[in-house]
Amino acid sequence: MNEEKxxxxxxxxxxxxxxxxxxxxxxxxxxxxxxxxxxFQTQGPSGILQSIYYAIKMDKIEGPEKESLRDILYAxxxxxxxxxxxxxxxxxxxxxxxxxxxxxxxxxxxVGPLSQQRRALESIYKYGNPYGEAAEKRLLWSDALxxxxxxxxxxxxxxxxxxxxxxEPELHGLARSIVKLLQFLGVDFGVLETEVCCGDPVITLxxxxxxxxxxxxxxxxxxxxxxxxxxxxxxxCFNAFRRKYGELEKYFEIKHYTEFLAEAFKGKKAxxxxxxxxxxxxxxxxxxxxxxxxxxxxxxLLKDIPGIKLVEMKMxxxxxLCCGGGGGRMYAEVEEEKxxxxxxxxxxxxxxxxxxxxxxxxxxxxxxxxVRDLKMEEKIEVRDIxxxxxxxxxx
Amino acid sequence: xxxxxxxxxxxxxEAQIALTEGGRIDDHSVLxxxxxxxxxxxxxxxxxxxxxxxxxxxxTAGGQTAPKVFQHCxxxxxxxxxxxxxxxxxGADSHSYAVVLSRVLQSLEYDxxxxxxxxxxxxxxxxxxxxxxxxxxxxxxxxxxLSVDKGKxxxxxxxxxxxxxxxxxxPAVFSVQKGINEVRYPSLRRVMQAAKMxxxxxxxxxxxxxxxxxxxxxxxxxxxxxxxxxxxxVLSGDLPEVISQLIKHLQEDAKVI
Numbered sequence: 001m002n003e004e005k006x007x008x009x010x011x012x013x014x015x016x017x018x019x020x021x022x023x024x025x026x027x028x029x030x031x032x033x034x035x036x037x038x039x040f041q042t043q044g045p046s047g048i049l050q051s052i053y054y055a056i057k058m059d060k061i062e063g064p065e066k067e068s069l070r071d072i073l074y075a076x077x078x079x080x081x082x083x084x085x086x087x088x089x090x091x092x093x094x095x096x097x098x099x100x101x102x103x104x105x106x107x108x109x110x111v112g113p114l115s116q117q118r119r120a121l122e123s124i125y126k127y128g129n130p131y132g133e134a135a136e137k138r139l140l141w142s143d144a145l146x147x148x149x150x151x152x153x154x155x156x157x158x159x160x161x162x163x164x165x166x167x168e169p170e171l172h173g174l175a176r177s178i179v180k181l182l183q184f185l186g187v188d189f190g191v192l193e194t195e196v197c198c199g200d201p202v203i204t205l206x207x208x209x210x211x212x213x214x215x216x217x218x219x220x221x222x223x224x225x226x227x228x229x230x231x232x233x234x235x236x237c238f239n240a241f242r243r244k245y246g247e248l249e250k251y252f253e254i255k256h257y258t259e260f261l262a263e264a265f266k267g268k269k270a271x272x273x274x275x276x277x278x279x280x281x282x283x284x285x286x287x288x289x290x291x292x293x294x295x296x297x298x299x300x301l302l303k304d305i306p307g308i309k310l311v312e313m314k315m316x317x318x319x320x321l322c323c324g325g326g327g328g329r330m331y332a333e334v335e336e337e338k339x340x341x342x343x344x345x346x347x348x349x350x351x352x353x354x355x356x357x358x359x360x361x362x363x364x365x366x367x368x369x370x371v372r373d374l375k376m377e378e379k380i381e382v383r384d385i386x387x388x389x390x391x392x393x394x395x
Numbered sequence: 396x397x398x399x400x401x402x403x404x405x406x407x408x409e410a411q412i413a414l415t416e417g418g419r420i421d422d423h424s425v426l427x428x429x430x431x432x433x434x435x436x437x438x439x440x441x442x443x444x445x446x447x448x449x450x451x452x453x454x455t456a457g458g459q460t461a462p463k464v465f466q467h468c469x470x471x472x473x474x475x476x477x478x479x480x481x482x483x484x485x486g487a488d489s490h491s492y493a494v495v496l497s498r499v500l501q502s503l504e505y506d507x508x509x510x511x512x513x514x515x516x517x518x519x520x521x522x523x524x525x526x527x528x529x530x531x532x533x534x535x536x537x538x539x540x541l542s543v544d545k546g547k548x549x550x551x552x553x554x555x556x557x558x559x560x561x562x563x564x565x566p567a568v569f570s571v572q573k574g575i576n577e578v579r580y581p582s583l584r585r586v587m588q589a590a591k592m593x594x595x596x597x598x599x600x601x602x603x604x605x606x607x608x609x610x611x612x613x614x615x616x617x618x619x620x621x622x623x624x625x626x627x628x629v630l631s632g633d634l635p636e637v638i639s640q641l642i643k644h645l646q647e648d649a650k651v652i
Binding site (some may be wrong): 003107108110111112113115117118121122123125126127132133134207208209210213 | 407409410411426471472577578579580581582583584585587
């Protein structure tokens with residue numbers, strides 16, 4: 001499709017869908033960005049939507065205010081709370097589709113993304129990950145663990161580690177824990193010898209062509225690996241494979257690791273070797289919960305561990321508070337009066353949790369940074385569910 | 396307005412730099428990019444073009460990665476690209492580059508010449524100044540804001556404790572700092588489209604230079620990686636205990652007191 005036609009279609013889509021918003025502003029009450037900023041109209045969902053809608057109507061996409069327009073659109077964490085609220089009590093406008101289309105439009109016009117996000121996109125193009133790390137360092141997380149390397153070896157399950165768990169040292173333990181649990185279960189699995197980014201940040205930030213390039217690369221790798229199932233560490237990779245890759249689910253079963261493990265352990269009596277007497281709360285990652293309706297498998301995994309007392313925070317499941325890392329915000333500082341992850345840690349402390357668990361590398365990083373910033377290391381710990389299982393099984 | 400931006404091809408500092416046994420940078424292990432400061436110069440050039448109209452030409456000398464690096468510049472919005480590619484430029488230094496760039500510029504019409512303040516590899520900051528001298532043009536270095544009107548430019552540069560605004564008649568040479576702007580991101584579509592745009596390739600003979608005229612003033616014998624730093628020591632315990640440990644280390648290990 002040529003560029004002009006695509007831009008025209010993006011504009012038409014934004015105008016068509018945008019006109020369905022009657023500006024009732026019910027979405028504002030659900031928006032973490034609105035809640036954590038100074039509360040200007042343009043910092044809430046329908047305000048963001050109206051900004052791009054009127055920028056197109058008034059032909060101001062590349063006008064003198066283009067940088068403000070960019071900042072408005074790229075501040076969204078894409079948590080989906082607005083869409084869920086709108087569908088529940090108002091016009092049912094697919095707001096995220098508009099934000100995604102608006103970002104594509106701004107990126108095509110070289111107005112977006114934010115400057116720090118540009119580095120992430122360039123790095124994905126050059127090195128296959130958003131962190132500017134060399135491709136050959138991708139498997140360093142595995143340490144001394146032995147597992148099949150695909151596609152040279154064959155397996156029925158592909159464990160797709162993802163960029164953050166591969167390169168962020170604090171999350172290497174998470175990837176190793178998942179491997180240990182798959183080995184404990186006797187799953188015939190392997191990891192790609194040359195894994196590359198799933199493309200989630202690329203499509204979220206709006207580079208459609210680069211995303212298609214990542215899709216093609218990954219599809220080829222998955223096909224060559226000859227697996228039946230793909231298990232991901234991150235809900236973002238999981239969501240991209242499931243919802244943005246066309247018909248990938250026709251050929252592969254795609255599972256987030258919490259879903260895969262909860263199913264695999266169901267009915268099996270795991271022999272736990274250690275009682276974990278922790279008061280634990282669970283933070284629902286938006287891309288697992290709100291985007292994919294997976295709320296119970298992670299909680300089931302926590303309940304299975306002997307000794308754990310699971311307490312819920314006041315904002316939970318579909319009402320869960322976003323950590324602030326989605327929508328490309330992992331790579332950029334945006335205006336915030338209060339950091340969402342700080343608020344979340346406060347909510348966890350309120351219910352007496354000593355451990356806040358999650359099932360997303362980005363949420364993990366955001367929450368971990370919040371604990372450090374708040375100097376709460378002695379009061380609360382951020383752990384992933386897989387790590388708690390490994391501790392209880394003494395693997 | 397006719398704007399020329401001088402570009403250096405540098406290795407990507409995000410990549411791991413490896414050296415060959417002979418003390419050279421291993422070209423196979425690194426990707427080459429537009430020198431980051433030059434990228435800001437290009438962005439400034441494109442912004443001026445968008446405001447005032449005109450054309451942006453990017454020029455580079457030497458290196459074998461120019462087509463890839465230029466693809467990025469053209470995707471960002473440069474209109475023309477000129478590459479002086481000649482085997483006699485192997486081992487070129489800032490003097491050689493300035494001579495080549497000045498000769499290219501003498502064959503072009505231009506209102507202003509933009510450069511980055513320094514390259515991330517050599518960091519010598521010499522090319523813009525040498526270039527201005529060779530062309531006998533006014534120069535303003537370390538520019539953090541630039542505006543152009545009626546044949547004159549106003550350039551803001553940071554000085555200790557404040558800023559200095561210099562008005563200069565055009566044509567002139569400006570070297571820019573990173574803070575001057577935010578560089579745009581060209582989508583992969585634009586990068587792919589830019590691959591089809593022509594690059595004008597010239598040899599030294601084409602621009603009327605001999606190999607002798609570009610002989611570098613300085614020769615790099617070899618590169619050596621810095622020795623890895625020794626791990627630091629964390630002293631723990633009560634304050635008086637820590638202080639006595641510290642004094643002992645300063646006396647016995649560091650031998651500074």
